[in-house]
Amino acid sequence: MTTDLQPLKRALLSVSDKDGLIDLGRALDARGVELLSTGGTARALRDAGLTVKDVSEVTGFPEMMDGRVKTLHPKVHGGLLALRDDAAHVAAMDEHGIGPIDLLVVNLYPFEETVAKGADYDTCIENIDIGGPAMIRAASKNHAFVSVVTDVEDYDALLAELDAQDGQTTYAFRQRLAQIAYARTAAYDTAVSTWMAQALDLDTPRRRSFAGTLKQSLRYGENPHQAAAFYTDGSARPGVATARQWQGKELSYNNINDTDAAFELVAEFDPAETAACAIIKHANPCGVARGGSLIDAYRAAFDCDRTSAFGGIVAFNRELDEETAREITGIFTEVVIAPGATDAAREVFAAKKNLRLLTTDGLPDVLAGGHTVRQVAGGLLVQDKDAGFVGIDDLKVVTKKAPTEDQMRDLLFAWKVAKHVKSNAIVYVKDQATVGVGAGQMSRVDSALIAAKKAERMAEALGLDAPLTQGSAVASDAFFPFPDGLLEAAAAGATCVIQPGGSMRDNEVIAAADEAGLAMVFTGMRHFRH
Known part of the structure; x- marks a missing residue:
């Protein structure tokens, strides 16, 4: 195949x-x-005063079947x-009156947007493009001679190439x-197959694919010797991928990972009820609190572990105000993320x-579906996202002593936090x-000891005078296999x-709790996070 410059005469x-x-x-x-053009594209070009030949003139067939058949x-x-350098191909073109197409510009029916709007099954089906992908694949295969453009953002690059190469394109x-x-x-086929699996309630389809669009090339990954990039998946879920960055240098790989962890955690707490703040370090919470105001929540979260909060990621469930912003600037903070921020903040x-300040115009729905994906060798x-929810009516009191109303509130708070802590997780909570x-310890006993x-x-x-664990509620993300971890708490x-x-x-653990005078409830649900 030729690899030299190719002129662009027909598009x-x-x-x-x-x-x-x-x-x-x-x-x-x-x-x-x-x-050359089709349908609405041809009309738009003609309306702009351009001379355009309909594809139907080239093929000798009109568009038919509601546009399903045209190209x-x-x-x-x-x-x-x-192949322009293959004599047999050229002869076939001459024999059948086929003219070469040097440039294909196609973007596809808006299938992803149609699904996102909640369209019904038949409407989604009608928005699956057939001719477009077929032409794109044909032109791409023959890139030795043909240029193919699928993204609007590449129009300028194409024109710059033509200017630089005197109306031609390089291999x-x-x-x-x-x-x-x-x-x-x-990516288009991925969107269609994923939608169909959901429409058919297939939890584990035989074949599954994933796609992403480059959002940012990163300086490096977890460590400087690792190359990395950030891709978006097209979902509208509020978070680090959809946030607006107001200031600060580019986010790093670790910043993005930790910011996502922080925002997903703080979204557990309804902003209509109370303000909430989560401070994250290395993907783990080092302080989480609710309060009557953002600054109260931030101060309480900060006082859990001031050392780890240095250089951390701070997330809020409400619009950030000036007073809280001033408090945050008292120490070095990597990223702040919130649904919004006032001009003064x-x-x-x-x-x-x-x-870095990020705003999202909303909170993610922690009870919504979706999947998490992790690569292993081969x-x-x-898996489904951990959208598990436990309310007060789901709890089973298993000890002689039942929690008080205030203790029950702290237990449920601790449970929400434990969901976002790497296993083995132990979380002590007092006054929200x-x-x-x-x-992240190998032993649950060690997690209890470290937290204390x-x-x-x-x-x-x-x-x-005494640590705040005195009189606290404690959550364990999974069961206590022996009484020892419980007794450490x-x-x-x-x-x-x-x-x-x-x-x-369980009976031994319950007996140990009774002997220690503890109130204990079972959730019937665990929250491993590895």
């Missing part, structure tokens, strides 16, 4: 997204390129697929366009050039604020416990 344009179409059509026309014809696909340029085009059709942060682990968090030790250190730093001052239950030794 086929057929787009759903008309942004930039007229400017592109005029630029191509000015360069002497013949324009699926040898005079289109032959023009895209013919390297066409290769890049072909790669983008194949990725687009793959943004002005406060403007003096902190390295602090495969992918796919974490006072000790033990995360952190609380002791904070008590000393705050000048308190009791030794730290916990007076009530929430845990899933389900251990072979």
Whole structure:
């Protein structure tokens, strides 16, 4: 195959997204390129005063079946697929009156947007493009001779290439366009197959694919020797992928991961009820609290572990105000994310050039469906998002002593936080604020001890007579397999416990709780997070 420059004399344009179409059509026309088109695209170009030949004139067939059949014809696909340096191909083109097509500009029916609007099954089916992907794949395969553009953002790059190469395109340029085009059709098919699996209630379809669009090339991954990038999946879920960044340097790989963890956690708390704040370090909470105001919530969360909060990620469930912004700037903070921020709050942060401020215009629905995906050697682990919810009516009191109303509120708060702590997780809570968090230990006993030790250190730093774990509620993300972890929590001052239950030794654990004077409830649900 030839790899030299290829002239651009004839183009086929057929787009759903008309942004930039007229400017592109005029630029191509000015360069002497013949324009072929279909339906609404042809009308738009003609309305702009451009000369356009309908594809139906080329094929000799009208568009039919409500537009389902218009470009699926040898005079289109032959023009895209013919090898210009193959004598047999050229002879076939001459024999059948097939003209070469040097440029294909296609963006597809808005299937993803149609699904996002909640359209019914038949409407979604009608928005599955057939001719577009077929032409894109044909042109991409023949990129030795044909340029294919599928994204509006590449129009300027195409015109710049034509200017630089005197109306021609280089092989390297066409290769890049072909790669983008194949990725687009793959993402489109992914959207269709994913939607169909959901429509058919298939939890584990035989084949599953995933797609993403580059949002940001990152300086590096978790470590400087790892290359990385951030891709979006097209969902409208409020969060780090859809947020507006007001200031600060680019987010890093670890920033993005931690910011997502922080915002998903703070979304557990309804802003209509109380303000809430979550401070995250290395994907684990180091302080979470509710309060009558954002600043109250922030201060309570900060007092859980001031050392770890340094250089952390702070998330709020309400619009950020000036007073809270000033409080945050008292220490070094990497990222702040909230549904919104007042002008005054943004002005406060403007003096902190390295602090990133993100706003999302909403909170994610923590009870909504969806999937998480993790790569392992040779495969992918796919599961439902942990949207498990436990309310007060779901709890089973298993000890002689029942929790008080205030204790029950703290237990449910601790349970929501434990859902977002790496296993094994132990969370101490008092007055709707974490006072000790033990995360990611191989032993649940160690998690209880670490959380208690952190609380002791904070008590000393705050000048308190006793750590705040005294009189606290404690949550365990999974059952206590033995009484030892529970007894460590009791030794730290916990007076009530929430845990899933389900251990072979539940009776021993319950007996130990009764002997220690603890109130304990079972949830019947665990929240492992690895």
